[in-house]
Amino acid sequence: MNEYRSLNPCCMLSPVPAVLVSCRAAPDARPNALTIAWAGTVCSHPPMVSVSIRPERYSYDLIAQSGEFVINMADAAHAKALDYCGIRSGRDEDKLAACGLTARPMPGMRTAPAIADMPASLGCRVTEMKPLGSHTLFLAEVVSVQVREDLFDADGSMHLERAGLICYSHGVYQRAEGVEGFFGWSVARPEVYRRRMVSYSSDRSDHS
Amino acid sequence: MNEYRSLNPCCMLSPVPAVLVSCRAAPDARPNALTIAWAGTVCSHPPMVSVSIRPERYSYDLIAQSGEFVINMADAAHAKALDYCGIRSGRDEDKLAACGLTARPMPGMRTAPAIADMPASLGCRVTEMKPLGSHTLFLAEVVSVQVREDLFDADGSMHLERAGLICYSHGVYQRAEGVEGFFGWSVARPEVYRRRMVSYSSDRSDHS
Numbered sequence: 001m002n003e004y005r006s007l008n009p010c011c012m013l014s015p016v017p018a019v020l021v022s023c024r025a026a027p028d029a030r031p032n033a034l035t036i037a038w039a040g041t042v043c044s045h046p047p048m049v050s051v052s053i054r055p056e057r058y059s060y061d062l063i064a065q066s067g068e069f070v071i072n073m074a075d076a077a078h079a080k081a082l083d084y085c086g087i088r089s090g091r092d093e094d095k096l097a098a099c100g101l102t103a104r105p106m107p108g109m110r111t112a113p114a115i116a117d118m119p120a121s122l123g124c125r126v127t128e129m130k131p132l133g134s135h136t137l138f139l140a141e142v143v144s145v146q147v148r149e150d151l152f153d154a155d156g157s158m159h160l161e162r163a164g165l166i167c168y169s170h171g172v173y174q175r176a177e178g179v180e181g182f183f184g185w186s187v188a189r190p191e192v193y194r195r196r197m198v199s200y201s202s203d204r205s206d207h208s
Numbered sequence: 209m210n211e212y213r214s215l216n217p218c219c220m221l222s223p224v225p226a227v228l229v230s231c232r233a234a235p236d237a238r239p240n241a242l243t244i245a246w247a248g249t250v251c252s253h254p255p256m257v258s259v260s261i262r263p264e265r266y267s268y269d270l271i272a273q274s275g276e277f278v279i280n281m282a283d284a285a286h287a288k289a290l291d292y293c294g295i296r297s298g299r300d301e302d303k304l305a306a307c308g309l310t311a312r313p314m315p316g317m318r319t320a321p322a323i324a325d326m327p328a329s330l331g332c333r334v335t336e337m338k339p340l341g342s343h344t345l346f347l348a349e350v351v352s353v354q355v356r357e358d359l360f361d362a363d364g365s366m367h368l369e370r371a372g373l374i375c376y377s378h379g380v381y382q383r384a385e386g387v388e389g390f391f392g393w394s395v396a397r398p399e400v401y402r403r404r405m406v407s408y409s410s411d412r413s414d415h416s
Contacts, residue, residue, distance in 0.1 A: 002325050004354040006315055007366075011249045012328060012353055013225055013257055013279060014368055015375045015384040040248025041219045042260045045342040049221055050258065052250045071221060076388060083394035107214055117210045120220060132251040132347070137258075139340070145220055146212040158215075160222055160378045167223045167375055167384050170368045171391050172408060174384040176223040180284060182380045186291035200380060 015167035015174060016040070018082055020072040020118065021051060022103065023062040024111045031096055031103040031113045034059040035086030037168040038135060039071065047142040049124055052135035058090040063138065064129060068112040071122040074166040078118055079173055082166060108144035119163040120147045161200060223375035223382060224248070226290055228280040228326065229259060230311065231270040232319045239304055239311040239321045242267040243294030245376040246343060247279065255350040257332055260343035266298040271346065272337060276320040279330040282374040286326060287381055290374060316352030327371040328355045369408060 017040070022033040038052035049071065053060050063069045074082045081099035088095055096103060096115070103113035106123045114121040123144035130137040152158050164175045179200040185193055225248070230241040246260035257279065261268050271277045282290045289307035296303055304311060304323070311321035314331045322329040331352035338345040360366050372383045387408040393401055 001310075001312075003357040004329075005357055005360060007353040007355060009255050009350045009353055011252055011255045011257075011350070012330060012355075012368070013227070013247065013249050014281060014328075015223060015225060015373050016249055017221055017224060019221070038249045038251070039221065040250075040258065041221050041224055041246045042248075042258065042345050043246070043340040043343040044219055046340075047217050047219045048340055049219075050248065050250065050345075073222060079388040080394045083389055083392065087392055087395050102209075104209075120222075121212075122220060132254075132256055134253040135251045137250050137347075139345075142217045142219070145215040145217055147215060147220075149211040149213055152213060158378070160220070161380045161382055165223050165377060166388060168391075169373060169384055170366070172369045173388040173390070174369055175386050175388060176375050176377055176382040177385040178383050180287040180374060180381040180383060181291055183376075184291065184295055186288045187295050 012170050014169035018074060018166045018168040018173055020074055020078070020082055020085055020115055021059065022070045022072060022113055022115050023059050023066060023068065024113060025062050025066060027111050030094060032059055032062060032090035033085050033095060033101065033115060034090070035082050042139065048127070049122065049140055049142060051138050051140070052132070053138060054135055060136070063126065066111045067126045068109050069124050069140070070106050070109060070112045070114045071124060072115040072118040073120045073163070075119050075163050076166065076175060079166055083173065106144060107146065114146065119151060119165060120145070120160060157199065159200070220378050222377035226282060226374045226376040226381055228282055228286070228290055228293055228323055229267065229277050230280060230321055230323050231267050231274060231277045232321060233270050233274060235319050238302060240267055240270060240298035241293050241303060241309065241323060242298070243290050250347065256335070257330065257348055257350060259346050259348070260340070261346060262343055268344070271334065274319045275334045276317050277332050277348070278314050278317060278320045278322045279332060280323040280326040281328045281371070283327050283371050284374065284383060287374055291381065314352060315354070322354065327359060327373060328353070328368060365407065367408070
């Protein structure tokens with residue numbers, strides 16, 4: 001039996017998603033993006049997510065007033081921009097320009113843009129804001145989804161797991177790698193297990 | 209500029225944590241555990257998490273009535289148990305026994321146990337339940353934290369990033385691997401960057 005060390009209560013749930021959340025006050029305003037790790041899926045039907053934001057952040061008012069934001073999932077190519085957009089403020093500078101990022105239109109959004117070239121983006125419409133303490137919880141419905149074309153095989157199957165998506169583990173950014181199994185693998189028949197696992201091989205995307 | 213494919217709105221935020229949530233109706237009742245990927249950190253001060261659970265799940269009432277649960281983070285050694293406890297129900301069997309898992313006491317909890325031998329556990333006290341649709345959102349304050357001793361260096365520094373924690377990416381379980389950088393690395397001085405990155409080398413734990 002392993003031994004454990006007790007620590008003071010803190011935010012240690014890991015890994016959590018490290019995503020770039022993009023927003024804009026109005027359709028013709030300058031787009032902004034901030035990095036959020038306090039994000040998650042909260043409901044399947046309807047599909048809903050939550051993001052938690054400090055009220056003093058520049059993007060807080062942009063999202064509260066527009067009622068919209070886009071969650072952009074990041075890969076290693078965007079890891080440095082992800083960190084930068086979590087440190088600096090859109091009050092002081094154009095963070096997208098500073099990181100060489102480009103806004104692109106996102107279906108279903110009136111104001112919030114997506115960030116170009118990232119693996120996947122979710123258009124989200126705020127349904128409720130709930131102050132919790134240092135952070136306010138934004139609940140939102142996912143109204144649009146876009147995934148980069150290179151993450152699909154020729155047969156139409158999507159392989160988000162090949163993107164090497166970035167997550168956050170108590171102070172550091174890591175990559176989601178490999179496939180330990182698929183939902184249901186622990187009770188799958190051996191032939192189903194083998195067939196499914198082959199489809200997750202990262203080599204396969206090059207030959208499809 | 210990359211091309212994108214639009215999909216129907218769905219729960220695609222990835223990676224999200226894949227954790228084993230343990231609970232118990234009363235201190236002398238049989239412990240149960242269910243797998244949750246709809247989990248996240250929602251506030252820093254006080255430290256708060258959310259988990260979303262379908263009302264028809266066996267653990268729903270256990271958590272609603274006891275007002276407590278423990279989030280246990282999983283590594284590759286527990287990946288199969290993680291999947292199994294997301295598929296099967298504690299109504300029908302003793303899932304901990306079926307997976308060879310053992311409950312252990314968790315500080316700060318009256319009823320909910322931790323699961324032994326997992327990398328880290330968070331004792332959580334429910335503050336609010338909010339029905340959203342298929343799932344009910346449980347907001348909870350983190351009141352206790354325990355981390356496995358092998359994840360500390362001799363100097364007391366904790367390295368949760370070495371655990372290879374399991375996450376969930378749209379249907380598959382992956383591992384959080386490597387260190388792309390630490391919070392603030394994009395604006396850190398070169399000597400700070402080098403010193404910090406050395407501390408994340410996975411070799412170091414063997415020599416400390």
